[in-house]
Amino acid sequence: MSGSRTAPADVGHIACIGAGVIGGGWVAHFLARGYRVTAWDPAPDASEKLHRLVDLAWPALTELGLAEGADRNNLTVAETLENAVADADFVQESAPEDLELKRDLLARIDAATPVDVVISSSTSGFTMTEMQERCTTPQRLVVGHPFNPPYLIPLVEVVGGEGTEESAVRWASEFFEVAGKSVITMDREVPGFIANRLQEAIWREALHMVANGEATVEQIDTSITEGPGLRWPLFGPCLTFHLAGGEGGMAHMLDHFGPSLKAPWTRLEAPELTGELRDRMVSGCEQAADGRDNAELVAQRDSAVIAVMRAMQQLKEAG
């Protein structure tokens, strides 16, 4: 079946189901990359909403550089879901986060979409195994989880469900790469995937602090924007701590700060820091450092932090 699939690089026409912030963001992204997009949403003002979202995103997309042939007029808003998907090379679903709704909607999309076309869901946290159970051809359904706004933030997490063929997961990952995204292909389903689990951990801790009067919304946001948020565009949490370990890297960091994993620094209980976990963290960081020693990593991080701070300063002065 996957033999008759349009090659990822040959996709020309995309169906986007859902006209919320995420659905509209996908529409803007695909239009800016030169695709024809047919969208559908049950809301009576779907067309108006979508055009407003695209218009809001377009200056940023123009600034970043539009693909050849990219045109806002390549957007059609269909009257029915069936019309939207009938002729698509790829379908991206971005309905509200409601499992029953998604199960029904994906079944409808599945029934109306040519059987060799991959269907991807923007779900923030449901697994495809949960969502695909009412589909007759579940093998081509994947999660393609973007970040807000999908027209700017590169990350898409791709993962299949139990009923998904590996070829569909591979196809979707390749397609998203062609469409300009940074793809993480997950081998197994985890609720919330990767980035949302990390982000959700921050978010829940923040809610606890506000609920307990330990910090205000403003203090929480400032603690990130003036603190670790300035390091994260270049190095993620692991490589950041690899650097915090100084010349001893992650190994020193875990040996030195390991005991603080027992400290009540968050409501989240830490895992046991077994020798195996320690070694995985250390070797993962060594791989990520890719031969760069502490001095090189420090110099790169410093350049990045300075560039980010300058950019933020300029925005503040301009605003």
Added chain:
Amino acid sequence: MSGSRTAPADVGHIACIGAGVIGGGWVAHFLARGYRVTAWDPAPDASEKLHRLVDLAWPALTELGLAEGADRNNLTVAETLENAVADADFVQESAPEDLELKRDLLARIDAATPVDVVISSSTSGFTMTEMQERCTTPQRLVVGHPFNPPYLIPLVEVVGGEGTEESAVRWASEFFEVAGKSVITMDREVPGFIANRLQEAIWREALHMVANGEATVEQIDTSITEGPGLRWPLFGPCLTFHLAGGEGGMAHMLDHFGPSLKAPWTRLEAPELTGELRDRMVSGCEQAADGRDNAELVAQRDSAVIAVMRAMQQLKEAG
């Protein structure tokens, strides 16, 4: 007593105790801001380590712009702790995270430092109440928690212990502002303060994922650097979700995604989303938005994300 304290703007000479990554980072920061610094660390190679750390930081600090009179030669490495603090207008302690060690060290610093001088600890997570118990003049001891690297990341969290005078907390906050930092003054002690609790929640979730084989170190770091990490330099987690709520803002976000607080998206249990918590989040975000509507916030976020992505791209091309 606080009447005889040097005014925050008149501080000229700072003692830095500890020559690790954080202690050395403080030394570099204070030198770059034009202060005279006397440092001490029990390690036999303390002087060599400190000079290496300062040299590593200096290009970035020069790039950012040194204060008038800033000079690497304004660093003296003292032979004894007592000599280091005897003549200081302010003391910053950055010893290893070991509670017993810090209790003893702070008591020694306290005994040797003129009584009207504020002493600040870089501790990542201990409370000052725990640490100051062996001091005879605990009223001038505060936490001044920086982020790595202290010479670049602006954030300092300031909080006192039960034995600390409010005037010392105020003095420290003012001094750190004068010294070029972004200060969050906390009203009460929470283990890990604010940013570390948030960061630690991410870190623990990441360790769980690696321990369970759910994600690799590389996937975790990529999920941040290509995802939410690009948004956080401008808007923290709260304002980010305010935007994710579209025109309905945080109120819509909580009503729509509220149920996902029950989902197993992280090992961290969420607090009950009471009406009071909801209202605090909503009004905090409205205050932070400060009259900017969704379109304005989106435009600012988009400009920031583009600026950050461009800066990272340039760094990658240069490297």
